[in-house]
Amino acid sequence: MAIGRILVTGGAGFIGSALVRQLIAQTGAQVCNVDKLTYAGNLASLAEARHSPRHQFHQADICDRPAMETIFRTFRPEAVMHLAAESHVDRSIDGPADFIQTNVVGTFTLLDVATAYWRGLDAAEQRSFRFHHVSTDEVFGSLGADGSFDETTAYDPRSPYSATKAASDHLVRAWHHTHGLPVVLTNCSNNYGPYHFPEKLIPLTILKAIAGEALPVYGDGSNVRDWLHVDDHARALRLVVEQGRIGETYCVGGNAERTNLQVVEAICDVLDRLLPRSDGASYCEQIRFVTDRPGHDFRYAIDASKLARELGWQPQESFASGIANTVAWYLANEGWWRSVKDGSYQGERLGLAHA
Template identity: 65%
Template structure:
């Protein structure tokens, strides 16, 4: 069993933290109790084979300075947003249910995912869609916040590997080894759009970049040390940021129907509220 379920957007957690506590903390507790009851009543062979993999985030570790080593699994938790605090709490609950009740759990902490079907309020799809619509490309603060970008299919392959071979009770960090500043990410997307679907006026989409007020408590840098996963389970990502982001841009250019279905009036209102653009 894999638990992907979570409220996951930091911006939304700042405006409405109660949903994050209910889903990520209370929801995880309820899930653990339901799974424990199910697992305890399984036949012996099925019980021995059962696994619960809890998918978490690198944001539970807090923020890094420019010259700090990436987050390893032994890094102390220091969450800085309602979202990351709620995910840290869920990680601790999973750990406690393993040590107290023997529930066979595994935990993964991944870096920033991106790729097809990414909801358009997140940075990469937001920039793609705003660029194509001729809208401003909102960049928080100075745009130098650094994230480690992980293509979604690489993340899924890592989860499969941990589920099949991970040691019970252990945590595995999953990263793409792709540290990029937000502004660099946006310029990369603009360059791809300039190539694949140029503006009618011949100018670069980078002309639409607009700096907006930084979000509250914005962590400066995340970076994942994924060597444990490679060393113990033989996993490493297959996509570079350059190959993955090209696939992502091409997917959004080719799937306007899906985009229209998810970008409702409520979504547009939220973007206006959040970025003021």
């Protein structure tokens, strides 16, 4: 099903901007991009998509009902892809109120407005309409050494961030079952790639390494994540909104489990090749183990076999290729990350849960 008019929330963020860039470059869709432009939103991340006649941008808060009603009424979307969210665990520890407001209240507001809009469509338009809610594997809690999350895994959120995302997932399903709103959901593993805000592990490590600073690794570095390149994720999102079954959830993972220490070491190895230190030593010598994050989940892993089986999706990037091109992108795009670091975030430690 080709979708002609797509409303993307959070489209100036990391995953949202990757999705918008793909929609503009690889489809004929009209895209209405709604983003509040908080610290993590950046219009520079939209690159050439921002200047396309098929892209329109609105700086607006998804909690602002009148603004959302106006956008739905004037743009008349055939699908909503809802990515707007506060997303960093450490920030949720320090300040959970923003997460509750955006992730819970904002999703409720968007659902309520979308439902009223959907009810006003004719029968054919109602059948083709989709509300795609984009979520995280963190809602499932923490795994031990074995097993993986899939669409049947019980929810067990452990941080303020994951609790608010779990709440938003439940709201979306409730609106489907109670009001009939045609929804699809996705839960993804950790994303990485170009245009990633540098509070997250991979970009933070790259930028600290080239600045000659210590590379902080939480605890003993043994916590495990499944890494998914953001462009692979965007391809999955497009497939799900176009072909996913109504009311269904699809897990999206990169088949790339790594410990945090392995991730940092892989970045160091790439930098050793692309930008050798002047003293000839490895960037690994800058690694320092620091006090662990409070309540740090041990391991996440995604079983994406349903997505592969039903929609034919597979990640195109291996972790080795993805991390190499990500490091290369940051080395080649200092203007983008320098402007980010000159703003609200300077690479300081977050999420220490100080009273």
